[in-house]
Amino acid sequence: MNSLHFKSFENFLLSSAIELELSTVVKDIVSACTDISKVLSCCTIEGLTGAIEQQNSSGETQKQLDVLSNQILKDKLCLNKSVKYIASEEENNVVSASPSGKFAVAFDPLDGSTNIDVNGSVGTIFSILPALKDGSPEASFFQAGNQQLCAGYILYGPATQLVITFGKGTYIFTLQPDANMFMLTENKTSIPKETSEFSVNMANTRYWKREFGNYIQHLLDGSSGPRQKPYNMRWVGAMVADIHRVICRGGVFLYPSDKREKLQTGKLRLVYEASPMALIIENCGGSAFNESTSLLSVVPTSLHQKVPVIAGSTNEVHTCLNYL
Known part of the structure; x- marks a missing residue:
């Protein structure tokens, strides 16, 4: 087995010299997504697969798991002192967290939730931006994508995988359920230029x-x-x-x-x-x-x-x- 398979996500953050405060935010997102993964694994048994009589900001009917996933992420991030603002596809407005926070976090808590009823793959997408000192809370999210400090997604499929970039390479980690830990499985993945x-x-x-x-x-x-x-x-x-x-x-x-x-x-x-x-x-x-x-x-x-x-x-x- 290649040595990269033994590197945990936490060790990756340390060895990559990712800023400590940014690391804490990313780790909280990943921790929340690990909790979402557990919920999804038993959602049919718990009766959580249906829709609710409520629509999100875009007028789409929400699934129970949309709302639950959103709450899991929001609860976790609101406790992080480095997060100033949160924006979610499932929220109409920006949620203020810590006044002294340095980061603005945007996320789609459960992308593809219509697949839930047929046990199809779904995921969580997230983005971390610098929180602006001036302007409205929304202004921190009105920055071009090239200002993102980090972006990633969690795929809840046959394996739960984290795909993430900090602006230099894209890495894939796979959840090891017994250890409740993400391990590096693809180092600087590359998309071929040609395709069919x-x-x-x-x-x-x-x-x-x-x-x-x-x-x-x-x-x-x-x-x-x-x-x-x-x-x-x-x-x-x-x-x-x-x-x-x-x-x-x-x-x-x-x-x-x-x-x-x-x-x-x-x-x-x-x-x-x-x-x-x-x-x-x-x-x-x-x-x-x-x-x-x-x-x-x-x-x-x-x-x-x-x-x-x-x-x-x-x-x-x-x-x-x-x-x-």
């Missing part, structure tokens, strides 16, 4: 703009079409799971804008989903754009702003952009 795999929701075909529809059709045409090679499509329906596949073996993840009134600016949230995923992808050699601009350069103007996402293997991302 794409991830998109084909049910939205009729709503796409013509240029994007042409791009997808040329992928489907395979070896006999303009791209002159076969492509495979994969779609889980949870951004965490679909992006994780791209990170592990290449591919391109696509969630474009479309003609529907509420999706003309995209579906995925910039602060909680697109921006942290962009930092992770770019730090393992991939690219992440909206339909014209690097996602890491986009400055949010609202907490729940939505954007299109085209991310993954660099050459395929730029090919898609050329169509658009």
